Amino acid sequence: MIEKKKLVFEKTVLIGVITARQDEEQALEYLAELAFLAHTAGGEVIKQYTQKMTLPNPKTFIGSGKLQEIQQFVKENEVSTLVFDDELTPAQQRNIEEVMKCKILDRTGLILDIFAQRAQTSYARNQVELAQYQYLLPRLKGLWTHLERQKGGIGMRGPGETEIETDRRIVRDKIALLKKKLLVIDKQMSTQRGNRGALVRVALVGYTNVGKSTLMNAIAKSEVFAENKLFATLDTTVRKVVIGNLPFLLSDTVGFIRKLPTQLVESFKSTLDEVQEADLLLHVVDISHANFEEHIESVNLILSEIKSQDKPTLMVFNKIDAYKPLVIEPDDLVTEKTKLHNTIEEWEQTWMSKMNGNALFISATKKENLVHFRKQVYAAIRDIHVTRFPYNNFLYPEGLEE
Known part of the structure; x- marks a missing residue:
């Protein structure tokens, strides 16, 4: 009988700051999300x-x-990895590393590492690799000696561990080559989208997980x-779906997240083309999450960045089975009711x-x-x-039979 290898998680410490722009409650919420990211990466x-x-x-x-x-x-405590919730400058990362003598990552580096784990197709791998090289380019000074000291684990996946001898010129050449590759695939994908005919396109969008x-x-x-992990899927999946007798195309896109690295937004532009070219967006929200309204704002911000915020949208509040409002006891005359006390019915009225x-x-x-x-x-x-094809609207009844 073959013994199963035990999963070894790296001891990880998280660090965040409380500023005028980010109060203590927000800082702790971001750290909770960072903890989930770290767990997803193996920490x-x-x-x-x-x-x-x-x-x-x-x-x-x-x-x-x-x-x-x-x-x-x-x-x-023999901690192997420190993760900062905000993006560090190359100089900050080097200075902290000299003091700590362990791996130093920021939120961007951690998200890039998870994307490197999750990329399945060659297209997704190229996108992630491009984002990693763009992130690593200003951090090359002093990075290679750090990589020689520590191999593998969180933050070490992807180009870093195999390109220790690489200088800035070679990295820039690699970035240019990856951009050319992605440009070719983008054109192919654009042609594929064009060949899908006149079917209505629907895109699922939303925060990750x-x-x-x-x-x-x-x-x-x-x-x-x-899977119940952040960024479970990276590649856009498109399926032909029929509801009643009405066919349409449904696409599932990469999940959004707060403080999404700019390198990834840029690298995944063509994946987001599915959103840009959609006729209808289904904005999926995890209503069981305490800060789901902040998640909605984060998604809307990215939709505005890709000029898709004005598309017809259905808000889909998912996980109602997991939603648990805070309860105020009948004899409690002190506790003030907040949004956290709302029932599903109250949220329904609000968002309707x-x-x-x-x-x-x-x-x-x-x-x-x-x-x-x-x-x-x-x-x-x-x-x-029926707006697009008024001549055949008789084919599709107004109401869908149960």
């Missing part, structure tokens, strides 16, 4: 630190006293990889009002309210279809 978070600052220290990001405190903890792939599996009866009725509340996993979901999606697609 075991054993401690997190925050520091109140007017501005980050230009040399070491955090103050010297806090740096010494963390250094002591790292030494005593909100259940887009699970929803696609539920309505398209496809086998798209879905905000979206002029274009809001749905479902559970893709438990298949709750999917009949109503299909009806609403059918109605939205039919409106687009």
Whole structure:
């Protein structure tokens, strides 16, 4: 009998700052998300630190006293990786590394590392590799000796470990080559999109880990990889779906996240073309997450960056089965009601009002309210279809039979 290898997680410490722009509550929320990212990458978070600052220290990001405190903890607990919640400058990263003598990553480096793990197709791998090289280029000084000291693990996947001898000129050449490769594939993908005919295009968008792939599996009866981890899927999946007798194309796109590295937004532009060319967006939201409204804002920000914020949109609030509002006891006369106390019904009224009725509340996993979901999606697609092809609208009835 072959013994299964035990998964070894790297001891990881997280560091964030509290500033005028980011209060303590936000800093802790971002660190909770960073912990999930670290776990996805293979890290075991054993401690997190925050520091109140007017501005980050230009040399070491955090103050010297806090740096010494963390250094002591790292030494005593044999910590292998420190992850900062904000992007470090190359100089900051080098300075901290000299003090800590362990791997130093920022949120951008960590997300790039997860993308390197998740990339399955050659296209996705090229996109990630391009983003990694663009990130590494200004950090080449002093990086190779660090990589010689430590091989493998979080932050070490991708081009770094095999390109120790590479200088800036070769990296720039590699970036240019990858851009050319992606340009060729982009043209091929654009042609493929053009060859899909006149079918209405629907794109699933949303924050990472909100259940887009699970929803696609539920309505398209496809086998798209879905997992309770951030960035479970990178490659856009397109399926032909028929609701009633109305066919359309449904695409599942890469999940968005706060502080998404600019290198990745640039590298994944063509993946986001599916969103730009869609006739209808299904904006999927994890309503069970305490900060889902912030997630909505983050997604809308990226949609505005790719000029897709004004497309017809259905808000799909997923995971209603996991939603648990805070409860105020009848005899509690002190606690003030907040959004966290809202019931699903109250959220439904709120968002129905905000979206002029274009809001749905479902559970893709438990298949709750999917009949109503299909009806609403059918109605939205039919409106687009009959506007585009008024001569054959008699083929599609106004209401979808159950």
